[in-house]
Amino acid sequence: MKVLSYTAIWAVAFLCMPLTLFGQNALQGTVADSATHETLVGANVYLNGTAFGSVTDREGRFRITGIPQGTYILRASYVGYRPKEIQARIPEEASKPISLLLRPPKPREYRLHPARHR
Numbered sequence: 001m002k003v004l005s006y007t008a009i010w011a012v013a014f015l016c017m018p019l020t021l022f023g024q025n026a027l028q029g030t031v032a033d034s035a036t037h038e039t040l041v042g043a044n045v046y047l048n049g050t051a052f053g054s055v056t057d058r059e060g061r062f063r064i065t066g067i068p069q070g071t072y073i074l075r076a077s078y079v080g081y082r083p084k085e086i087q088a089r090i091p092e093e094a095s096k097p098i099s100l101l102l103r104p105p106k107p108r109e110y111r112l113h114p115a116r117h118r
Contacts, residue, residue, distance in 0.1 A: 025090045028063040029098030031056050031076050040102065043078040047088070067094070076100040 031043040039060020046053025047064065050072065054062040067090050077083040081102040088098070 024065075025067045025069065025094040026063055026065040027067060027074065027088060027090070027094060027098060028061070029100060030060045031062065031078065031100045031102060032060055033081075034101035034103045037101075040078045040081070043076055043102070045074065045076045045100070048073040048075055048085070074098070074100075076102060078102055080104060 029045075031040045031045060032038060033040060039056070041056060041058055041060060043056040043060070043062070044053065045056065045062040045064065047067065052064050052067055054064045056062045069090050071087060071089045073085050074088040075083055075085045081104050084100050084102050086098070086100070
């Protein structure tokens with residue numbers, strides 16, 4: 001009988017544990033152009049060194065779920081833009097939306113030299 005009561009106590013304690021211990025955290029936010037603030041559709045957003053990631057939707061929003069507690073580097077990338085990395089602490093950062101602004105690369109200058117004809 002005593003074993004049954006200890007088992008019941010442990011079962012209740014296990015069920016009442018915070019879900020953050022089991023990776024139920026999520027990061028969410030938007031990815032946009034830093035100059036125009038237009039959202040970027042199809043940007044890749046992921047946690048470096050993990051399999052956790054997402055792609056932005058038509059409104060430039062992303063959501064990454066099931067993240068275990070810890071500190072990560074969140075990286076956003078988009079074709080034609082410089083990647084952006086920020087540190088994300090879980091569960092602290094999981095409660096607020098993240099805004100990632102990507103910058104296009106500096107335009108290259110090309111010098112044209114007239115061809116010399118002989």
